[in-house]
Amino acid sequence: xxxxxxxxxxxxxxxxxxxxxxxxxxxxxxxxxxxxxxxxxxxxxxxxxxxxxxxxxxxxxxxxxxxxxxxxxxxxxxxxxxxxxxxxxxxxxxxxxxxxxxxxxxxxxxxxxxxxxxxxxxxxxxxxxxxxxxxxxxxxxxx
Numbered sequence: 550x551x552x553x554x555x556x557x558x559x560x561x562x563x564x565x566x567x568x569x570x571x572x573x574x575x576x577x578x579x580x581x582x583x584x585x586x587x588x589x590x591x592x593x594x595x596x597x598x599x600x601x602x603x604x605x606x607x608x609x610x611x612x613x614x615x616x617x618x619x620x621x622x623x624x625x626x627x628x629x630x631x632x633x634x635x636x637x638x639x640x641x642x643x644x645x646x647x648x649x650x651x652x653x654x655x656x657x658x659x660x661x662x663x664x665x666x667x668x669x670x671x672x673x674x675x676x677x678x679x680x681x682x683x684x685x686x687x688x689x690x691x692x
Contacts, residue, residue, distance in 0.1 A: 552577075552684060561676035564616040571604055571611040580604060584616045612687050614680060619652075621679070626655050629671045638662055 552560075552572070556579075560570045563581045571580040580600045604611060617625070626646060633639040638658070645654035659668045 557677055557680050557684070558673075560614050560680045561673065564614060564680070565672065565676055567616045569616055570614040572614065573607065573610050574612055575607075575610050578603075580611070614683055617676070617679065623651065625672055625675045626651075628675065629668055632671070633664070638664060 556572075556577075559579070560572070563570045567584045568581045569584050571582070572578070573580075580603060582597055582600060623646070626642075630639060630642045630646070633642070641658050642655060645651055645658055648654055659665055
Protein backbone atom coordinates (compact mmCIF):
# COMPACT_ATOMS: atom_id res chain seq x y z
CA UNK A 550 0.00 0.00 0.00
CA UNK A 551 1.21 3.46 -0.86
CA UNK A 552 -0.22 6.67 0.49
CA UNK A 553 0.12 9.89 -1.46
CA UNK A 554 0.74 13.30 0.09
CA UNK A 555 -2.91 14.09 -0.63
CA UNK A 556 -4.06 10.99 1.27
CA UNK A 557 -1.75 11.83 4.18
CA UNK A 558 -3.32 15.29 4.32
CA UNK A 559 -6.82 13.76 4.21
CA UNK A 560 -5.97 11.49 7.16
CA UNK A 561 -4.47 14.42 9.10
CA UNK A 562 -7.53 16.58 8.37
CA UNK A 563 -9.87 13.83 9.60
CA UNK A 564 -7.75 13.37 12.73
CA UNK A 565 -7.99 17.12 13.30
CA UNK A 566 -11.76 16.85 13.75
CA UNK A 567 -11.46 13.90 16.16
CA UNK A 568 -12.04 11.21 13.57
CA UNK A 569 -10.08 7.99 13.33
CA UNK A 570 -9.21 6.80 9.84
CA UNK A 571 -8.99 3.15 8.90
CA UNK A 572 -7.04 2.48 5.70
CA UNK A 573 -7.38 -0.82 3.90
CA UNK A 574 -3.81 -1.84 3.02
CA UNK A 575 -5.03 -3.94 0.09
CA UNK A 576 -7.51 -1.59 -1.57
CA UNK A 577 -6.45 1.82 -0.13
CA UNK A 578 -10.09 2.35 0.90
CA UNK A 579 -10.51 4.90 3.70
CA UNK A 580 -13.11 4.58 6.42
CA UNK A 581 -13.47 7.63 8.63
CA UNK A 582 -15.23 7.25 11.97
CA UNK A 583 -15.69 9.66 14.87
CA UNK A 584 -13.38 8.82 17.74
CA UNK A 585 -15.89 7.64 20.33
CA UNK A 586 -13.73 9.10 23.09
CA UNK A 587 -14.49 12.55 21.66
CA UNK A 588 -18.22 12.17 21.10
CA UNK A 589 -21.36 10.17 21.75
CA UNK A 590 -21.01 6.42 21.20
CA UNK A 591 -24.40 6.27 19.41
CA UNK A 592 -22.74 7.89 16.39
CA UNK A 593 -21.11 4.56 15.56
CA UNK A 594 -24.26 2.52 15.82
CA UNK A 595 -26.68 4.88 14.17
CA UNK A 596 -24.66 6.35 11.31
CA UNK A 597 -21.79 4.00 10.51
CA UNK A 598 -23.25 0.50 10.35
CA UNK A 599 -21.99 -0.22 6.82
CA UNK A 600 -18.47 1.01 7.61
CA UNK A 601 -18.37 -1.03 10.81
CA UNK A 602 -19.41 -4.14 8.90
CA UNK A 603 -16.57 -3.62 6.40
CA UNK A 604 -14.11 -3.29 9.26
CA UNK A 605 -15.43 -6.37 11.00
CA UNK A 606 -15.26 -8.50 7.86
CA UNK A 607 -11.69 -7.56 6.94
CA UNK A 608 -10.23 -6.18 10.15
CA UNK A 609 -6.76 -7.61 9.42
CA UNK A 610 -6.57 -5.55 6.18
CA UNK A 611 -7.01 -2.18 7.94
CA UNK A 612 -4.53 0.11 9.66
CA UNK A 613 -5.93 2.63 12.11
CA UNK A 614 -4.82 6.25 12.29
CA UNK A 615 -6.19 7.52 15.59
CA UNK A 616 -7.02 11.13 16.22
CA UNK A 617 -4.64 12.83 18.65
CA UNK A 618 -5.36 12.53 22.33
CA UNK A 619 -5.52 15.63 24.53
CA UNK A 620 -1.86 15.36 25.50
CA UNK A 621 -0.76 15.29 21.86
CA UNK A 622 -3.03 18.22 21.02
CA UNK A 623 -1.68 20.16 23.99
CA UNK A 624 1.89 19.53 22.82
CA UNK A 625 1.03 20.87 19.36
CA UNK A 626 -0.19 24.08 21.00
CA UNK A 627 2.99 24.29 23.08
CA UNK A 628 5.20 23.82 20.02
CA UNK A 629 3.33 26.62 18.26
CA UNK A 630 3.86 28.98 21.18
CA UNK A 631 7.53 28.07 21.41
CA UNK A 632 8.04 29.19 17.81
CA UNK A 633 6.39 32.59 18.31
CA UNK A 634 8.54 35.66 18.87
CA UNK A 635 8.19 37.44 22.20
CA UNK A 636 4.94 39.35 22.07
CA UNK A 637 1.74 40.08 23.94
CA UNK A 638 -0.09 37.27 22.08
CA UNK A 639 2.61 34.77 23.04
CA UNK A 640 2.23 35.78 26.68
CA UNK A 641 -1.56 35.46 26.45
CA UNK A 642 -1.26 31.95 24.93
CA UNK A 643 1.22 30.83 27.59
CA UNK A 644 -1.11 32.12 30.28
CA UNK A 645 -4.10 30.37 28.63
CA UNK A 646 -2.33 27.00 28.76
CA UNK A 647 -1.60 27.43 32.45
CA UNK A 648 -5.24 27.96 33.37
CA UNK A 649 -8.35 25.80 33.58
CA UNK A 650 -9.84 24.87 30.17
CA UNK A 651 -6.63 25.57 28.25
CA UNK A 652 -8.00 24.35 24.90
CA UNK A 653 -10.95 26.71 24.82
CA UNK A 654 -8.91 29.65 26.13
CA UNK A 655 -6.15 29.01 23.58
CA UNK A 656 -8.65 28.76 20.73
CA UNK A 657 -10.47 31.89 21.81
CA UNK A 658 -7.24 33.88 21.72
CA UNK A 659 -6.17 32.38 18.39
CA UNK A 660 -9.53 32.99 16.71
CA UNK A 661 -9.44 36.66 17.67
CA UNK A 662 -5.85 37.22 16.51
CA UNK A 663 -3.84 38.00 13.43
CA UNK A 664 -1.91 34.73 13.81
CA UNK A 665 -4.92 32.48 13.28
CA UNK A 666 -3.71 31.24 9.88
CA UNK A 667 -0.22 30.64 11.26
CA UNK A 668 -1.80 28.41 13.92
CA UNK A 669 -3.80 26.46 11.36
CA UNK A 670 -0.71 25.95 9.20
CA UNK A 671 1.35 24.82 12.19
CA UNK A 672 -1.32 22.42 13.41
CA UNK A 673 -1.82 20.98 9.93
CA UNK A 674 1.94 20.45 9.52
CA UNK A 675 2.19 18.73 12.91
CA UNK A 676 -0.77 16.46 12.20
CA UNK A 677 0.71 15.47 8.84
CA UNK A 678 4.06 14.77 10.53
CA UNK A 679 2.18 12.58 12.99
CA UNK A 680 0.55 10.60 10.16
CA UNK A 681 3.95 10.20 8.43
CA UNK A 682 5.39 8.90 11.69
CA UNK A 683 2.60 6.30 11.94
CA UNK A 684 3.19 5.31 8.32
CA UNK A 685 6.84 4.71 9.12
CA UNK A 686 5.97 2.77 12.26
CA UNK A 687 3.46 0.60 10.40
CA UNK A 688 5.89 0.01 7.54
CA UNK A 689 3.47 1.56 5.04
CA UNK A 690 4.94 3.09 1.90
CA UNK A 691 4.16 6.73 1.07
CA UNK A 692 4.68 8.44 -2.28
